[in-house]
Amino acid sequence: MPVTTSGSRSILICSGKGGVGKTTLTANLGIALARQGMRTAVLDADFGLRNLDLLLGLENRIVYTAQEVLSGNCRLDQALVKHKQEPNLALLPAGNPRMLEWLKPEDMQTIVGMLREHFDVVLIDCPAGIEDGFKNAAGAAEEAIVITTPEVSAVRDADRVIGLLNTRGIQPIQLVLNRVRPKMMANQEMLGVDDVTDILALPLLGLVLEDEQVIVSTNRGEPLTLNGSGSPAAQAYNNIARRVCGEDVPLLDPAKVRRGLRAKIGRLMHTKIF
Amino acid sequence: MTLRDFVNKLLGRQPASATTAKQRLQLVLAHDRSDLNPELLEQMRREIFEVVSRYVEIDLEEGDVSLETEDRVTALVANLPIRRTKPLPEAEPDPVWSASQA
Numbered sequence: 024m025p026v027t028t029s030g031s032r033s034i035l036i037c038s039g040k041g042g043v044g045k046t047t048l049t050a051n052l053g054i055a056l057a058r059q060g061m062r063t064a065v066l067d068a069d070f071g072l073r074n075l076d077l078l079l080g081l082e083n084r085i086v087y088t089a090q091e092v093l094s095g096n097c098r099l100d101q102a103l104v105k106h107k108q109e110p111n112l113a114l115l116p117a118g119n120p121r122m123l124e125w126l127k128p129e130d131m132q133t134i135v136g137m138l139r140e141h142f143d144v145v146l147i148d149c150p151a152g153i154e155d156g157f158k159n160a161a162g163a164a165e166e167a168i169v170i171t172t173p174e175v176s177a178v179r180d181a182d183r184v185i186g187l188l189n190t191r192g193i194q195p196i197q198l199v200l201n202r203v204r205p206k207m208m209a210n211q212e213m214l215g216v217d218d219v220t221d222i223l224a225l226p227l228l229g230l231v232l233e234d235e236q237v238i239v240s241t242n243r244g245e246p247l248t249l250n251g252s253g254s255p256a257a258q259a260y261n262n263i264a265r266r267v268c269g270e271d272v273p274l275l276d277p278a279k280v281r282r283g284l285r286a287k288i289g290r291l292m293h294t295k296i297f
Numbered sequence: 298m299t300l301r302d303f304v305n306k307l308l309g310r311q312p313a314s315a316t317t318a319k320q321r322l323q324l325v326l327a328h329d330r331s332d333l334n335p336e337l338l339e340q341m342r343r344e345i346f347e348v349v350s351r352y353v354e355i356d357l358e359e360g361d362v363s364l365e366t367e368d369r370v371t372a373l374v375a376n377l378p379i380r381r382t383k384p385l386p387e388a389e390p391d392p393v394w395s396a397s398q399a
Binding site: 175178179182183185186189208210211212213214215218222223224291292293294295296297 | 298299300301302303304313314315316318319321322323325326329330368369
């Protein structure tokens, strides 16, 4: 059933646990990919608790949603909300929460198939959890990005999601580690990057440092990648976008973010002795 | 073990919380991934002990059967210290074995 349009990609952004940064990643990666010249669609697959429109600053421009497209009450191009500053990016808003009662994985595949005919990349913002909302969204994706934070609950939930993605044959599955605090990692009071990648056994697509600017940008509805901000999170999202496009961009080493003697001692304390 | 863990141990402090977090996660994920319920695992453990005890005397106090996980592969690991080997069980000869000997 999914329309396979050669060259077009459908990427699921998921985490299992809520509040780890799925929607923020979708918004920022969407803008960053669009800025690189990719025709990009972002699909809000979280019909229960939609927020992608808000993070992109498009909440006042929604006329139709995925629901009207599916029921044939409007054309796809009528429902798509084009971003004014970044015309390569369009949002397909989530429909009414009541959609959850009848939406099936095939419906999601239909929508993503339609989007793939017109866009180079479709990013699917997955709802939290591993229930129907996740299954519907995962059924329409070929690739996945799993986002997690270095906390036990987020890593455990990510592991569940990775298991489900593996059984569905979704490939590649790549990892984004969000809200990294270099100082806590140096003091071994936060799971390290290697700890998380060891446990989840996924290739690392990017590391995003904890950054207050993320909150500021969501307040304004202007993703960090939109205005060429040089903040650490903005750099991370831009690098993730370049890696998604196949560019080889070296990963950040959190230990190198901090300088000085304390940082040096911190690094020494990381030495594995046995 | 990292140098920090070693220093903490020397000073009688708790290990760094990241080390504890990793250990706890590895254990819980081994169970999550295998999807074995604790009851079934306990039954399997008892039966493994039973079978092994037929051949060697094992230290039940020290013995342990647990799930471990690495690179998304979960393994059942049995660690059964042997006190001493038992003499071959002459009393209950295996029917197949005796038949082939005859």
